[in-house]
Amino acid sequence: MFQSKFLKEIQSQLPQNTSLIDAIATALDISYDAAHRRTSLKSKLSIDECIILARFYHIALDGLFETTDKSYISVEKTKHIHNEHELEAYFKNSHESLLPLLQQTDSRILYSAKDIPLFYTIGDDILSRFKTYVWLKLLDNSFNTKTFEQFSPSVGLIKSAKALRSLYQDLNTTEIWDITTINSTLKQIHFYNQAGQISNTVALELCDALKRLIKTISERVDAHSTQYKLYYNELLLMNNNVLVSTPNQQSLYVPFSILSYYLTSDAITCKQAEKYLNQQLQHSKLLNTSGEKEQRTFFNRMYAKVDALKQLISATQVLDFE
Numbered sequence: 001m002f003q004s005k006f007l008k009e010i011q012s013q014l015p016q017n018t019s020l021i022d023a024i025a026t027a028l029d030i031s032y033d034a035a036h037r038r039t040s041l042k043s044k045l046s047i048d049e050c051i052i053l054a055r056f057y058h059i060a061l062d063g064l065f066e067t068t069d070k071s072y073i074s075v076e077k078t079k080h081i082h083n084e085h086e087l088e089a090y091f092k093n094s095h096e097s098l099l100p101l102l103q104q105t106d107s108r109i110l111y112s113a114k115d116i117p118l119f120y121t122i123g124d125d126i127l128s129r130f131k132t133y134v135w136l137k138l139l140d141n142s143f144n145t146k147t148f149e150q151f152s153p154s155v156g157l158i159k160s161a162k163a164l165r166s167l168y169q170d171l172n173t174t175e176i177w178d179i180t181t182i183n184s185t186l187k188q189i190h191f192y193n194q195a196g197q198i199s200n201t202v203a204l205e206l207c208d209a210l211k212r213l214i215k216t217i218s219e220r221v222d223a224h225s226t227q228y229k230l231y232y233n234e235l236l237l238m239n240n241n242v243l244v245s246t247p248n249q250q251s252l253y254v255p256f257s258i259l260s261y262y263l264t265s266d267a268i269t270c271k272q273a274e275k276y277l278n279q280q281l282q283h284s285k286l287l288n289t290s291g292e293k294e295q296r297t298f299f300n301r302m303y304a305k306v307d308a309l310k311q312l313i314s315a316t317q318v319l320d321f322e
Contacts, residue, residue: 013057027056075262083140091160104246108172114238115184119168122161127209148198174229207310218299231284
């Protein structure tokens with residue numbers, strides 16, 4: 001019963017005119033005949049094979065079991081990050097998880113942005129390097145005494161981060177922001193400046209980099225854009241949940257620590273999350289169509305926050321009595 005339903009689910013994920021036997025053989029790296037025995041139910045799939053296929057085709061195994069209790073679902077949990085090498089692996093695994101979904105036609109992503117979306121702050125610019133430094137300061141004990149100026153990310157880390165960031169470009173994306181979405185980044189710049197981990201000069205450079213990022217996002221807000229929509233919600237706090245939808249399935253990413261997340265493709269759970277996020281959209285302003293005044297007011301309030309921090313840093317320089 002289970003194997004039959006599982007194979008039907010895999011078949012539904014495949015493009016038209018794609019052989020299920022070939023798909024099973026490719027995913028399991030087995031011969032055509034061995035795959036045929038499994039698809040014809042003459043041979044049973046092992047537990048390991050089911051896991052491999054579920055990961056390969058992003059299928060939630062729990063959804064295939066008959067149950068009347070919808071209070072429990074199974075989720076995939078990313079590994080906790082302890083060092084730079086594991087952070088690089090995190091970026092690679094996230095890329096591998098998202099790539100098959102986002103490559104599908106008509107895929108879309110809905111991002112509830114409590115903080116600046118991860119995809120904007122992973123790369124090789126100074127703001128991305130700072131965010132990486134902050135994550136490792138919080139996760140890696142060896143970073144306790146390391147200053148930002150002493151930190152130089154590895155080539156592999158930058159490469160994996162840029163690959164993940166590239167997935168977000170030219171994608172059908174909807175983001176929900178609040179004025180507070182940039183607060184954590186501002187707090188991090190201020191905190192590490194006060195702690196002597198970044199100089200005043202670098203702190204001011206980071207503020208300017210943040211303003212450039214905000215400007216880049218503002219330039220994407222276009223009434224005629226069908227690929228990027230930015231909503232402003234001033235009633236609810238966002239939670240950094242990410243819902244990825246394709247014509248065949250949905251996947252929900254729920255953060256549970258600094259970077260780690262739970263992932264589920266449970267259809268009922270994803271539909272519930274979509275309903276909740278759509279309710280947020282109904283209570284939000286779509287800045288793309290709100291007009292120039294609304295757009296300028298929103299972004300100017302964020303610029304003002306950054307400028308206030310710059311003034312605070314500069315005042316510290318002026319009042320330095322030593």
